[in-house]
Structure formats: C-alpha cells, structure tokens
Amino acid sequence: MRLQPRFRRPGGPWQASDAVLAIPLGLIVAILIADILTPPNLPLGPLLIVAPTMTAWFAGPLLTGAVGAIAVAAQVGAGVALGILDMAFLAQVLALVAVAVLVTGLCYLRTRHIQELAQVRTVSEVAQRAVLRPLPHRIGPLQVASAYLAAEENALIGGDLYAAVRTPSGTRLIIGDVMGKGLTAIGDAALLLGAFREAAHRRAELPELMAHLEQSVCVNLAQPAEGGEAGEGFITAAVLDVPDKSPKVQMVTCGHPPPLILHARQVAALPAARPAPPLGLCEMFSPEYFVDTFALQAGDLLLLYTDGVIEARNSHGAFYPLTERVARWPQISPPELVDRLCVDLLEHVGGRLTDDAAVIAIQRTQDAA
Template sequence: MKPSNQRRVVALPYLMMAVVAALDLLSGPEVGFLPLVALGPAFASLAGGVRRTVLIGLVALMLCVLLSAYNNVLGTTRGFTSLASILGVTAAGMVAAAGRQRREKELADVRSIAEVAQRVLLRPVPRRAGHLRAAVSYTSAVAEARIGGDLYEVVTAPGGARVIVGDVQGKGLEAVETAAVVLGAFREAAHDEADLAGVSSRLEKALNRHLSGEEFVTAVLAEINPDRTVTLLNYGHPAPLLVRADGSALFVEPAEPVPPLGLASLGPEGPVGHRVTLAPGDQMLLYTDGVTEARDRRGAFYPLADRVSLLREDDPEAALEALRRDLVTHVDGPLHDDAAMLLLRYLG
C-alpha cells in the first residue's frame, strides 16, 4: 500500500467517529446516531494491530458515554445498546486484525522465499560476455511472485559466451518449474556442447522428459563469437532487435520459422543458425513477448522499435531501466504478462 493511502486508512477510524459525533450533536437526541460510533473500531482493523484496535475501541466507548450523557440516554436501554455495539465491533475488529497480521506475516515469508528462488533461478548475469557488455531486466506480471515463466541466462567461456532468453507457456508454479528445467539444462550444456545445435538438442531432451501434452517453451539461443559475430537460433520466439550505432534498428528474423522447444516433432529438426556481425556501438536486445505485446488503455501494443533512443545511455543497466520504465508507463497499470529483456552491447 502506498504511504499516502496508508495514512488515510490510519486516520479513517478517527474521521468516522468525528463525523458521527458531529451529526449526533447537530441532529439532537431524537435521531439516534450513537450506534454508528462503532464505525471507529470497525475501520481500525484495516490498518494496525490488535492494540490499536483496542485503543480506538476505548476512544469510541468514551465518546459514546459523553454523547449518551449529552442526549440524556446514559443508563437507558438505548445507551447500553450503543455501548454493547461498540464492544462487539471492537472484539470482532481485534479478531480481524489478528487474522490480517497473520496473513501479512505469511505473505512476507512467501515474498522472502520468492526472492531466494529468484536469486537461484534468475541469477544476475555477468557484466561482460566475451566482447559484449550485458544487462538484464525482469518484470513479473504478478508483483508478489517476483518470478514467473520468462527466463534468461548468460554462460561465459574463454572464447565468448552463450545466451538464452525464453518464455514458458502457461503461468504459475508449473511455469517456474519448467523454466528451472530449461535453465538447468542450458547451464550444463552451454559448457559441454561444441555448438548451439548441441545445446538446443540437450534442451529438447530435457523438456521431453519434463513436459506433457502440448506444452512448449519459445526461446532464442545466442553464441557470442570471438570474430565480432553473434550466432542466433530462434525457436518460435520474438526476433531480437538489433540497434546499430547510428540509431537504426531492425528485427533479426530467422530464415525459416520452426516450432518452440518441446514441439520438435511438429516441424523441421531445428532452426538454421544465422549470424549477425557487430560493430562498435551496436547493441542487441533479446526480450520476451511480454514486452512487445504490452498494451496501453487504448489497446495499442508497445512500440519497441520506436523506443531505441532510450538505449543510448552510456551505462547498459541505466539504458535498460529507462526502457523498462517506459514500458510500465505505456501500460499505465500492472503488466498482463512477464517481461524479460537482455541487452548486449558491443564494447569495441
């Protein structure tokens, strides 16, 4: 909850009791606003703990006694009924506040576990990958989860590096589990296999053991070579965006589309690797469809190619953060899908 909203919720019980007291004083004893003083402890359970609810309940009782004396109903059935109402609502508020505090603690524990899982599953990428500088950004559609079905990894080697950015079909814990399978297989195969085709074959085998039915994972695999080239294999994933030093941008589309990982039996054996040569100042952005399919309130998709000017920041992390903030501003609300971005910048 935002601090301004938190302050409003904290002040709400006192405001309600003040309004009820004013109405009671202005309308006279005939109308009977006294039972509404119980709104104070009722709203107290929305913020704060049991002690605060008890404190506001005591304030409500004192106010009720004063108003009962003013209305000449102190000691009457009407006065006792009002006091009983406040006591009952205060007791219910105490129970509600205790339950809310327990749920908040459980949520804090879940967040802590999610943060640990994020560090294990989506660990920070190395700042340098061969002759490239790397930066990453991940925004989960479920704010409390912190992690989802998007995945990324950079595995460095003496001759360069290998990169993957992918998107698991589906949501929730099953998607996170599948992402863990892909990342585990990639981290191992990236060190062992002689080429990207071997890496992708290992990923396909790992997914075949894990997935069932028509589940799949779209992905782009990249190999950063010592000769200033990047080899790409695209498995049904959004095409990487190549941004040249002069500011021009183009999407690096595969020569022939192939099915995602996990659906190899439905199409060709695999994509044909295509190479892109980089020059000083060039950048390559790999991302998931949560970026390009993000819509604003009018239904317009995020114009990624028109936002390449945001990547001119000297620091790659700052450039990627500027792009992420612009994406969130475009949506003007919570994202409907996870959004992962990995930026590779040629160092020269």
C-alpha cells in the first residue's frame, strides 16, 4: 500500500496531531526566557523565526501566521521589558515580521497546491473508474473478483482492461492489454470496452462479436492522431462466454495469454488451439476467429490475467511463476486468490511494477442445470 502524506485542512477540526503545536509555542517561551536572562549584547530574538517555520511543516497558513504573530509579539515584549528599543532592535523585529509573512505565504501556496492536486486526483479517479468499472462480486451463478495494478505513479488504470456483460443465457467477459501506455492506451481501452459492452448483448456468436470489436479498433486507429497521422497499435484480448445452465465455456483468444483453471487441486493452462492475431492489425491480417470450448464445473476457479503478471521480473530478472504460485493455493475463493496473487506479485518485483497488471478470478458456485 502506497501511503500519501497528510496535511490538516486549515480551519478544520483539530486532531490528536495538533498537540505538536505545543513545540513551536514552547520554543517561543524558551527563547524569550533565554533572551531576557542573557546579556544585552547577545540577542536571541532572531531565533524566534524557528517557531513559524516549524509550524508551516504540519499546519496551515492560519496557524502558521498566528504563531508568527506570537513570535513577533514575544520579541517586542522582550525588547520593552529589557528597555532595548534602538534601531538595531527595530531591524530585528522587521526582519522577523518579513520572514514570518514569507513563511506564511509559502505555506498558503503549498496548502492551495495540495488542495488542487487532491481535487484533480478525485476527478481523475472518477474518470478512470468510469472507464474501467469495478466488476460485481456476484454475476449470475459466478463469484467474481478482480484487481488492477497500475504501473504509472498516481494512476488507477492504464492500458489493461476487463469487463463483464450479462446476456439472456449467461455472462460474457473480456480481458485485454493495449500496446503502449499513457492517455493514448487508456483511450484505446475505453473504446474497446465501449464496443464490447454495446455489442455483447446483440452478437449471438463469439466470432461475430470479435469481428465487430476488430472493426471498431481498426476504425479508431485509422483516425488521425496527434501530428495528423493515423494511430498505430494493437490490443491483445480474450473473450469468454460463460453460460448459466451449462458447464461448457466458449473462448476466443486474440494474442492473449491463456487463462488458468483450478480443478480438483490441479492447475492447468487453457491455450487456444488456433488463436487469432491481436485486434487492430487490420492491414496485415484478415483474421478468422475460432472458438475453444472447455468445462467450468461447480467449484472450479478460472483465472484470467494480462501479460503484466507473467512478465513481471524480480531483481534477478526472473519472471513471475504464476502457475507455480497459484498451485500453492488450492481450494481458495476468488477474492482470496486475487488478494494473495496481488500481494505475492508485488513482493516478487520489490513493490513496483514496470507494466500494468490485471487479473480476474471467477468460480461457478452452483451446478449447471
């Protein structure tokens, strides 16, 4: 879990951490007493600037300005008590005022920047979640869990994608990976997800659905991009049709890694017999889409993932051994599998991925009729 620094909202309710305010106030008192007790030729009043400077690290501009004003008042009070009101003392007071105002202004700018950044992040999170909607925990007879680990700092999603759509006879799922990173990859992922959600209800057969998705991606890539040139790229994807009343699952794979199935404490990959090329390679291929069928019995668990999982390397350059790790966790629920997998994957790479990674775990929880 990545932790973000917290700053108290100026003017908001005090918290336990506000007890730290006693430190700069205590410094003001200590410096004031020391200044009174020391000889006049050893002025300690300029040290009072430490109090507002320290306050600016953990408080907002209002408290920082208040502590600065207290520091100035303390220095003036010490000068009056000691009878030191010459030009040198006045210069010290003016210097303290100037520095306190400067520190308070910088604290205000920092707090304003933090608030703007928090607002931008909130909007960004809403926009990203609108593109990649969280999957429900239950879809028909399926228990579902999913996770997305974004490689880019402060991002929730990137070029990986997944979605699920209910049909009259079952559930259709897609998982994919867009070539590239950044906003372009997110835009391509959003387009494919929109095309899938719109067509999954209407296309009766998977090959027909895949042809529609291919056409949508190709049309998008043909549009002029930045610089006036058409976009270049492709998307690996796998689409599955999981019926409610039959254990036979249909799958079409377009250059995507094969899913894993956990059955009777055994883990097996489900490679496509005749995989199609990735979506978007319109000018290079005229793809045919072949349907692979496999059984998903009650209690079986199916794991879908992107290549960011199996291509994750540790400090020695070793790839993440997905099949080996999953085999260690038999008889596990989808949420537990996804949680353990994410923790184990991040431990493998030392806490930071170099590529986005997405996983979906589904389990049939009732016998097919």
